[in-house]
Amino acid sequence: MSPLKAFQEALRQSPENIPLLLLYGRACLEELQMEDAVSAYEKAVELDSRHTDAQLGLARALLLSGDASGAAVRAELVLQQDPLCAAAHLMLSRVHLAEGDKTRARHHFNRAAQLDSSALDVGLEKDLGQTLLDARKAQQSNSGNGAADGKEGASEGGFGSDGGSDLDDEVFMDEPPYDWRPETFWMPGDPERERLSFEDIGGLESVKEEIRRKIVYPLQQPELHRAYGRPVGGAMLFYGPPGCGKTLLLRAVAGEAQCNYLSVGLHEIFDPYFGSTERNLHQMFETARFNAPCVLVIDGLDSLAQDRRQVRESQLRNVVNQLLHEMDALRVGNHRVLVLAATSQPWSLDPALCRPGRFEQSIFVPPPDEKAREVILRELAEEKPLGHVDYKALVKATEGFSGADLRWVMDRAAELTLGEAMAKGHGAPITGALLLKVAEEHQPTTRDWFEGMRSVESEAVTERSWMTSEVKKFAERSAKR
Numbered sequence: 001m002s003p004l005k006a007f008q009e010a011l012r013q014s015p016e017n018i019p020l021l022l023l024y025g026r027a028c029l030e031e032l033q034m035e036d037a038v039s040a041y042e043k044a045v046e047l048d049s050r051h052t053d054a055q056l057g058l059a060r061a062l063l064l065s066g067d068a069s070g071a072a073v074r075a076e077l078v079l080q081q082d083p084l085c086a087a088a089h090l091m092l093s094r095v096h097l098a099e100g101d102k103t104r105a106r107h108h109f110n111r112a113a114q115l116d117s118s119a120l121d122v123g124l125e126k127d128l129g130q131t132l133l134d135a136r137k138a139q140q141s142n143s144g145n146g147a148a149d150g151k152e153g154a155s156e157g158g159f160g161s162d163g164g165s166d167l168d169d170e171v172f173m174d175e176p177p178y179d180w181r182p183e184t185f186w187m188p189g190d191p192e193r194e195r196l197s198f199e200d201i202g203g204l205e206s207v208k209e210e211i212r213r214k215i216v217y218p219l220q221q222p223e224l225h226r227a228y229g230r231p232v233g234g235a236m237l238f239y240g241p242p243g244c245g246k247t248l249l250l251r252a253v254a255g256e257a258q259c260n261y262l263s264v265g266l267h268e269i270f271d272p273y274f275g276s277t278e279r280n281l282h283q284m285f286e287t288a289r290f291n292a293p294c295v296l297v298i299d300g301l302d303s304l305a306q307d308r309r310q311v312r313e314s315q316l317r318n319v320v321n322q323l324l325h326e327m328d329a330l331r332v333g334n335h336r337v338l339v340l341a342a343t344s345q346p347w348s349l350d351p352a353l354c355r356p357g358r359f360e361q362s363i364f365v366p367p368p369d370e371k372a373r374e375v376i377l378r379e380l381a382e383e384k385p386l387g388h389v390d391y392k393a394l395v396k397a398t399e400g401f402s403g404a405d406l407r408w409v410m411d412r413a414a415e416l417t418l419g420e421a422m423a424k425g426h427g428a429p430i431t432g433a434l435l436l437k438v439a440e441e442h443q444p445t446t447r448d449w450f451e452g453m454r455s456v457e458s459e460a461v462t463e464r465s466w467m468t469s470e471v472k473k474f475a476e477r478s479a480k481r
């Protein structure tokens with residue numbers, strides 16, 4: 001009987017024997033039976049998610065079968081339980097090396113060496129071009145630096161002659177200063193959050209209903225949803241042309257869903273220092289996890305989540321990878337965190353971000369409908385001297401206009417009226433007729449957006465189509481105008 005067969009036989013007798021599962025998993029790896037290895041370790045993890053060897057075995061099997069980010073998630077779970085686990089750092093080192101990121105690989109390698117001098121991995125050492133001894137030496141000189149001559153400037157020691165590994169440790173401190181603050185953090189009952197709710201947003205009824213169904217109700221009655229096998233938490237992407245209310249809707253979710261609400265401006269997360277952006281991202285997710293159940297809002301995802309293939313060599317790639325890790329960790333850990341993000345360029349997102357378990361669900365936010373346009377126009381009108389306006393006609397004339405387009409119409413009409421007033425020497429209100437005329441001559445910017453989407457989707461073979469039947473409907477309407 002082959003060794004694998006023997007294990008299978010034994011497992012039939014005691015299918016929940018974790019040590020046996022681990023032995024079988026290792027035997028499968030040795031026989032290059034990756035799939036079987038993964039399922040054996042998965043079974044073990046299912047039985048005991050806090051079992052370090054099971055998690056790390058699974059990480060190894062995943063890495064060997066090409067799923068580096070899955071492997072990273074497992075290693076990070078172990079580190080969450082036990083930050084001093086050298087083996088988990090070695091695993092992360094291998095993951096980063098597999099992803100071509102030697103700097104981070106070396107960082108974790110150093111960390112492992114620091115934690116456990118017997119944590120040896122000769123193959124990894126060779127690949128990293130660095131011996132364990134070097135790692136330890138670098139470390140000793142590091143702590144020597146800090147203790148002996150503080151005033152000579154740690155930066156000189158860090159960035160100076162003795163190079164590589166020193167720099168790494170500077171960059172990846174374990175307890176970094178927390179130098180960003182969430183834009184918004186609200187707990188239930190906070191009076192601030194009630195200021196904006198769906199009532200304040202005109203029209204868009206079907207979008208609101210979708211948000212209630214997918215976001216608000218599940219958070220309100222998680223048990224009920226779970227009983228029916230419906231997910232609570234996860235991630236959702238809002239997309240649509242710019243200026244059509246995505247940011248507004250994200251903000252209004254706070255007024256609708258009574259749970260912790262954390263919103264972060266990406267400008268606060270970005271940091272020019274190498275590695276700091278990733279760390280900030282991690283802290284942001286940690287904060288959300290710590291405050292679960294929580295809605296975590298990331299607006300303007302465009303700037304962060306570009307296609308990794310376009311930014312292969314740059315720092316942004318690490319940031320995207322970090323975001324992928326964080327989202328996987330959320331899913332695996334079954335944390336009650338709902339991530340909401342918005343972008344007006346969904347096609348430029350890294351495809352990996354849209355795979356199952358990440359932003360697999362999305363909500364299209366179309367240009368404002370008639371009701372929404374009337375609300376926006378009336379709001380804009382409050383700021384200007386206006387004569388009689390036939391809102392019905394104006395609303396009809398502005399089909400496909402974004403909030404920004406409507407503002408442009410108002411501003412342009414005000415400018416023309418002002419010019420005339422100056423010529424005549426006396427003022428006059430902006431007329432409804434002028435507003436109509438300006439609107440009819442204006443080409444809404446959303447049209448470019450729909451055309452852009454159409455051409456992207458016809459040119460490139462994208463993994464996922466954003467041109468749903470609903471989007472198509474709006475695109476056709478906008479093309480007719």
Ligand SMILES: Nc1ncnc2c1ncn2[C@@H]1O[C@H](COP(=O)(O)OP(=O)(O)O)[C@@H](O)[C@H]1O
Pocket residue numbers: 200201202203204241242243244245246247248249368372375376402403404
């Ligand atoms: N349905 C709506 N109701 C009220 N105002 C709206 C609506 N849609 C857009 N607006 C207006 O347009 C502006 C731009 O919307 P915003 O949410 O920033 O767009 P996006 O995030 O999609 O680019 C808002 O500040 C708001 O004044």
Ligand SMILES: [Mg+2]
Pocket residue numbers: 246247248299300342
């Ligand atoms: Mg916005």
